[in-house]
Amino acid sequence: MRLTEDHDDFRKSVRHFVDTVVNPCADDWERDGAFPAHDVFPKAAEVGLLGIEYDPAYGGLGADHSYQMVACEELGRMASAGVSMAIGVQSMMATPSLAELGTHEQKVAFLAPAIAGEAVAAIAVTEPDTGSDVARLRTRARRDGGDWVVSGRKMFITNGAQADWVCLLARTSDEGGYRGISQIVVPTTTPGFTVSRTLDKLGNHASDTAEIVLEDVRVPVANTIGEVGRGFQQQMQQFVIERMSAAYTTVGQCDRALEQTRRFVAERSVFGTPLASKQYVAFRLAELQAKVDLLRSHNRETCEARMAREDITRMASVAKLTAGRLVREVADTCLQFHGGMGYVEETWTSRFYRDARLASIGGGADEVMLQVLARLDGLPA
Numbered sequence: 001m002r003l004t005e006d007h008d009d010f011r012k013s014v015r016h017f018v019d020t021v022v023n024p025c026a027d028d029w030e031r032d033g034a035f036p037a038h039d040v041f042p043k044a045a046e047v048g049l050l051g052i053e054y055d056p057a058y059g060g061l062g063a064d065h066s067y068q069m070v071a072c073e074e075l076g077r078m079a080s081a082g083v084s085m086a087i088g089v090q091s092m093m094a095t096p097s098l099a100e101l102g103t104h105e106q107k108v109a110f111l112a113p114a115i116a117g118e119a120v121a122a123i124a125v126t127e128p129d130t131g132s133d134v135a136r137l138r139t140r141a142r143r144d145g146g147d148w149v150v151s152g153r154k155m156f157i158t159n160g161a162q163a164d165w166v167c168l169l170a171r172t173s174d175e176g177g178y179r180g181i182s183q184i185v186v187p188t189t190t191p192g193f194t195v196s197r198t199l200d201k202l203g204n205h206a207s208d209t210a211e212i213v214l215e216d217v218r219v220p221v222a223n224t225i226g227e228v229g230r231g232f233q234q235q236m237q238q239f240v241i242e243r244m245s246a247a248y249t250t251v252g253q254c255d256r257a258l259e260q261t262r263r264f265v266a267e268r269s270v271f272g273t274p275l276a277s278k279q280y281v282a283f284r285l286a287e288l289q290a291k292v293d294l295l296r297s298h299n300r301e302t303c304e305a306r307m308a309r310e311d312i313t314r315m316a317s318v319a320k321l322t323a324g325r326l327v328r329e330v331a332d333t334c335l336q337f338h339g340g341m342g343y344v345e346e347t348w349t350s351r352f353y354r355d356a357r358l359a360s361i362g363g364g365a366d367e368v369m370l371q372v373l374a375r376l377d378g379l380p381a
């Protein structure tokens with residue numbers, strides 16, 4: 001895939017947003033354990049970041065998927081992975097099903113404010129007892145006339161403490177397994193919806209991660225996205241986009257980390273010569289950049305396939321698995337080459353090392369990607 005001058009211009013505007021709105025505040029937000037999403041999202045919306053592929057009738061840019069890829073690569077260059085993840089949740093995890101399958105009324109009420117950055121959205125799938133095995137979720141929506149009455153718990157919900165609505169996955173029948181599950185938009189002001197706690201994490205400190213309790217939360221059946229009972233399948237499609245968002249973002253994260261480390265090893269002298277002149281150091285950094293280049297190429301091919309409306313389940317699983325492992329390897333090596341200063345909080349490497357660990361767990365663990373791939377290869381995983 002060849003990118004055009006239009007892509008370059010869009011990339012510059014996203015980089016400007018990252019450099020002027022996010023990076024100057026990143027340290028403060030990391031320390032505070034959250035960033036002010038209601039202040040930052042309208043500024044992200046001005047660049048079009050929250051609705052790149054969505055219908056202009058609801059405030060989207062109406063651009064193709066390649067612009068989403070470019071945006072994610074730039075978001076990966078943020079000094080705070082937590083903010084980049086929060087924007088990713090808003091634009092590529094909580095809203096794709098709504099944009100694809102929602103009714104006009106739902107889009108006016110929930111999608112348009114999310115695209116404008118006026119509403120913060122979250123995706124609520126994981127529960128305390130089940131994450132990887134989505135089909136075992138227990139949150140139950142019981143039908144009562146024109147309403148769902150929802151009870152259950154959701155765990156690790158990004159943006160959860162600040163969200164105005166969540167895209168909730170709940171069981172709407174007793175069929176069991178992946179049958180009888182639905183995606184429902186739940187406004188967080190609905191009585192019975194509470195954030196029971198926010199979680200103190202290893203990394204991604206600027207992003208709030210909530211545990212949510214739902215006790216007899218009453219929402220209209222009209223808030224169901226797409227088809228009642230098809231929520232599992234719809235969520236699997238939404239996951240494919242989420243996984244590509246992680247893989248696109250990883251390229252930006254690794255590019256930035258390797259650029260900064262190349263600059264550092266050129267300046268730092270060890271045993272009388274610049275660190276960069278040691279063949280091991282130079283080769284190691286060159287090899288990691290080559291791996292990032294390969295991921296970038298794979299991402300671009302996947303992006304093209306998605307634009308051609310092909311099934312990208314396999315390509316997205318390869319991308320997510322590769323990205324999760326690669327960003328951890330890059331983070332570990334960059335920290336190592338910075339020596340003792342790499343291990344202290346004032347150097348960017350320590351935050352990057354902590355943040356990178358999530359990539360192999362969130363949005364489908366490495367082993368879940370391997371399970372998908374093994375099954376596609378005909379193995380009985």
Ligand SMILES: Cc1cc2nc3c(=O)[nH]c(=O)nc-3n(C[C@H](O)[C@H](O)[C@H](O)COP(=O)(O)OP(=O)(O)OC[C@H]3O[C@@H](n4cnc5c(N)ncnc54)[C@H](O)[C@@H]3O)c2cc1C
Binds near residue numbers: 131156157204364
């Ligand atoms: C910071 C953060 C933000 C998150 N944000 C969200 C969010 O916004 N919304 C949301 O719904 N969820 C969110 N999650 C949840 C995340 O998607 C889950 O943590 C993840 O899917 C793993 O689920 P689990 O934690 O329940 O682990 P489990 O499912 O219990 O798995 C534990 C471990 O078992 C291994 N494993 C899993 N399956 C297999 C297998 N088939 N074969 C072999 N080994 C296996 C893996 O190593 C896995 O890490 C977030 C998590 C974190 C930490």
